[in-house]
Amino acid sequence: MSSEFTQAGAGYGFFFDQTLCTGCKACQIACVDKHDLPLGILWRRVVEYSGGGWRMVDNTATPNVFTYYTSVACNHCESPICMQVCPTTAMTQREDGTVFVDQSKCVGCRYCEWACPYGAPQFNAAVGRMSKCDLCYDYRSVGEQPACVDACPSRALEFGPIADLRAAHGTEAGIAPLPDPSVTQPHLVVKPHRDAQAWDRATGHIANPREI
């Protein structure tokens, strides 16, 4: 099965427009629904990043705070650390550049979970193996877009060959709380929120740790 969305060598990835995201989590829910994910597994998560302090002008202190959302799934990285550390070769890359877990090989050691800085591989306790976003391979095979992309009401998510996404939207991928993009070279482009903080500034914190 091959379609325009499963081209070999395409190196598919996501574009996420932080300026449009309202944190509604429709993408997250669409993903859970599409893949029938058990409770506790979220292949796509919406992270709320907050921080701030006081701005002092003369003797007046004004609150200077920020918060913004980042919707993250697997970024189907250029150098997928999950694949490098996987002892079984279950973590597999398709010809189109997307990474998935071969369930016939996975042993559920969770080493990929330790390694991935995006929290993409998640342990499915019901089957004892890892699970992760495969960029809706079945949908793409029949020419449909990934569920999260189609579900976003503000059209903040796009998917496509990473070269096209970068040509259209730039190369930014290092917005906190996302990690240093040089670690895994994610196929991800972010259009930063006006208050977006660089990955290495440690100016804020994840405000919704229990939701992700």
Next chain:
Amino acid sequence: MNVHELPMVIFTVVSQMSVGTFITLGVIQLVLGRRHDRATLERIIAPVLYAIGPVLVFALVVSLLHLGDMLNSLNVVRHWESSWLSREILLGVSFAAFGFLFALMEWFGWGSYVLRQVVAGLTALLGIALLVAESMIYYTLVTVPAWNSWMVPFSFFATAALLGVLAVGAALMATTLIRARRAETAVAEPQQSVPDQSETSPSGGGLMVQVRSRIRQINAPTSATEWKIVSAMLSWFALIGALVAVAILIAYPLYLGSLAANGSTAAMQSLEVLTGPLLWVRLACAGVTALILGFFVYRKAETTKLHRSTTLVAMVLLSLAFAFAGEFIGRMLHYEAMFRIGI
């Protein structure tokens, strides 16, 4: 406490202890081999050697509990050219296999003395490689600042060294005491005499006869010469053990300082977990180990007489218990400190 990582805590600590024990025995063989005859050395080393196997196999079996789907467990060696986890399993199994082969050769007297030493040397190298692989699993994870630190290889090798020398020390003390007790109770039974050397010949008698004769040799009472050798070694073990324990005590503040300097959110989260009450228990265990070894075992080992050795034996066992508890808790902290960069 994170129960999920308990199999990993047990596996890493016990496998490192096994490697340390094997290498300690190797060093004994190398150092004392020149000064004493083979029979004397073998009687000292053999019982400890045979204890490593079951302990290591236990550790390997426990490590399987870490896997979510054991039916696929043979797959874990497939990615050896890239994954340190695959390499760890391969090296762990190879270390166990070579150790088992060596134990068999020793027991039945297979192969020449030189050949056996070569197999032992290979086993020791595999053991060191296993320690390296275990360290690299964590050290190479650039996404976990608490693990991407010199502390991981240091602490893994320190565990091997500390528990290795103490396990050998404790095992030697225990066998010595047991042999001495057996000799006391056996006075009334004239049958239990010095073993007949002729029965050790591999050509003579059936398998069971050989095994029985080997066991009788192993159980023969401790001689004064043996006690002298063992107690001299013990003071060395105490010195090495105390130094390693002190090194651990020095390493922790340096490690925590480097984490604090890292500045990332993940490093701060790790630091918060690492500086909890368990840290003090862990450090206290290492401290008590160093004190018992340095101030008691080291000073008393060579002057203690065989028939008055009970306190010494108790102290060695106690130091092993404290050291083991310390390393175990330290390893629990190691896993608790897993905080990734990113999300």
